[in-house]
Amino acid sequence: MAPEGDRLRTGVKGIDELIEGGVPEGFLVAVTGEPGCGKTVFSIHFINQGILDGDKCIYITTEESRESIMKQASQFGMNFERAVNEGRLIIVDALMGREDQWSLKSLDMEALVEKIIEAKKELGYGRARVAIDSLSAFWLDRPAMARRYSYYLKKVLSKWNFTILAVSQYAITTAESFGWGIEHIADGIIRFRRILRGGELRRFVIIEKMRQTNHSRYLHEIDIKPGVGLVVLGRVERRVEDYKLPPDVTRRILESRRKTGEIL
């Protein structure tokens, strides 16, 4: 069973079961994966659970508007609008560039941290959680700053009783510059994956890291269900390799790489 008190449930029961009940309080957890694999949906679950558990909740959205996040939440039966009206949730919109108090006009790291602290003061004393969707948006034009920025964020927010979920986008072509950053300083890494198999889109999750936790080391298949949201379907019995590219494709890639290497 989950140790009570010091772990924050993620809002997805099946994921909590992979990490001994939840994310340890005060952790910064990186959520990574390709587009459409469930990072935003997972972040919404995390914040909804915070609302249910009485935490002070902040959602930073850089890729979608505040309205889009509220609508997505409502599709899963989560009432973000009411939580906002009751002063239990602040959604900071960093996309629309509006003038209101809870918008960010530019993707500036210092402005982000200041805004989070301002929001925490507004929400009041107590345990807090923030989902930053995505954090990598703040260094899109400066990938070399990723590590310093995420370290700065973690250092400042740790003084404010925050548990942080930070979405780190990951595109295969840019993995080397974008994949790093949060992952290096994160206390936990939850990686989502999506794969086309037999003409069908399938999604998976694996806990790559969770400090202080005897976490699952197995790939699990997930689904995003209408009216429900993210659910863990079960452990993938096949090897991870089976979900990679077909062997002859891999062989051809390796071969062409070898040839390129020879030419160079």
Ligand SMILES: Nc1ncnc2c1ncn2[C@@H]1O[C@H](COP(=O)(O)OP(=O)(O)O)[C@@H](O)[C@H]1O
């Ligand atoms: N109401 C819904 N019913 C079923 N699936 C949904 C619903 N809303 C979103 N999804 C699924 O979630 C996906 C988007 O996941 P999202 O978390 O936004 O991805 P990302 O990792 O890019 O943030 C959609 O492509 C769709 O498959």
Ligand SMILES: [Mg+2]
């Ligand atoms: Mg997203």
